[in-house]
Amino acid sequence: MKLIKLRISVIIPTLNGANDLSKLLNQIKVQTTEIDEVIVIDSQSTDDTVQKALQLGAKVLQIPKHDFDHGGTRNFAAKKAIGDILVFMTQDAVPYNNHTIENLLLPLANPETIVSYGRQIPKPGTKITDQFLRLYNYPQQSLTKDKKDINAMGIKTFQNSNVCAAYRRLEFNKLGGFPNPVVSNEDMLFAAKAIMAGYKVVYAADALVLHSHNYSYINLFKRYFDIAASLEHEPIIKNVGRAEAKGYDFLIEQFKFLRENNRFLAIFQASLEAIFKYAGYKLGEKNNCIPMGLKKYLGLNKNYWDRQLRNKC
Incomplete structure (x- = not known):
């Protein structure tokens, strides 16, 4: 299965993300991998998120804010997508370079791999405790995980990320997509389901994305x-x-x-x-x-x- 022949859809849930969205969409445009469509699924933003998305060539789906669900909203957008590969990103993430998507997709050349997720680099100005969180959870070495790793790795076997991850659509649908409803961790919950079903999950350390938080x-x-x-x-x-x-x-x-x-x-x-x-x-x-x-x-x-x-x- 050659990824070069596959259609790629990038899906981005948004809520008042105008300040970040332009950077993300512009960086997606310069990726070395051709992106067939970008879908922004917006939850009634009160800023100009929707206008910016349309201006920059994204398709926009809109849902009521109270209907947003981390799993269900992404599943809804996935059903509307044309891609054979679904790349999910968050509005506050930005590809670190123009090879991010290319490197994210490479592990999916293995038919046993159902999802690959990228490495998060802290943004400038991130507090040092969150800088360490990114270093700890997203090291420099790539990693392939499957069921045999559970005894040694425990809960970290199921680590995944909704910030920047690519999924094989056929297998994603076969496993029922993300859990819905779900309050959080839809990415990790899907990875657990995939691994228990016999698939592999890959951490692609060369797929770099700028992303961090300064939570109170x-x-x-x-x-x-x-x-x-x-x-x-x-x-x-x-x-x-x-x-x-x-x-x-x-x-x-x-x-x-x-x-x-x-x-x-x-x-x-x-x-x-x-x-x-x-x-x-x-x-x-x-x-x-x-x-x-x-x-x-x-x-x-x-x-x-x-x-x-x-x-x-």
Whole structure:
């Protein structure tokens, strides 16, 4: 199967992303791989996201903001796409160079590989704790993962990324696409499903994309609340290894990194971040015991919890 003959669709969910979208779409235009279409699926932006997308040649799909779902919205756009390969990106990501998509697609030449995801490079101005997060989760060496790696890698076997990832459409559809509804982690949940079905997932370290966050402590709490709640969709992830163990390893390596770079004040910051992450994650694990109306204040994805509450009523 030669990728050069396959059609490529890039899918980007957006909400008030005008400030970032121009950079992303312009960089997609100069990729060495020909892109057959770019689909922007917008959730009622109040800025000029839609206008910029249209001006730069993207197809635009629009949905009500309250209908956005990390899995369902991407599945909807995938059904409208013409591509044999589906590349999902986020509005705040920018290809690092003009080879990003080309390098992202190369692993899909192996028919056993269903998805490949790229390496995230922190943007200028990113706080050092998030810089380390990108270094830790996205190293310089590429990696192919399948079911035989679960014993050694545990939960990291299923790492994936919605920031920049390419999927074989046929196999993506065969496995039912992303879980829906889902509050977070649709990428990781799909990777778990794919690996358990016998497919491979590839981390393509040469597919570079600029992406990072500067989350506040409160938003870190909310993000990890949603992450823990999302794992209820795929118990296999929790069964192969406790996320806390990987969290401890991450924290130890982060402290070493900060100490080696003489960022001693940042060690205090990293400790506070760890407390908020852990508290959010542990509470998220118990989300079934929390009143539905309260969850939208505890999680980052407020629309998801609002929708769950409406469906319950």
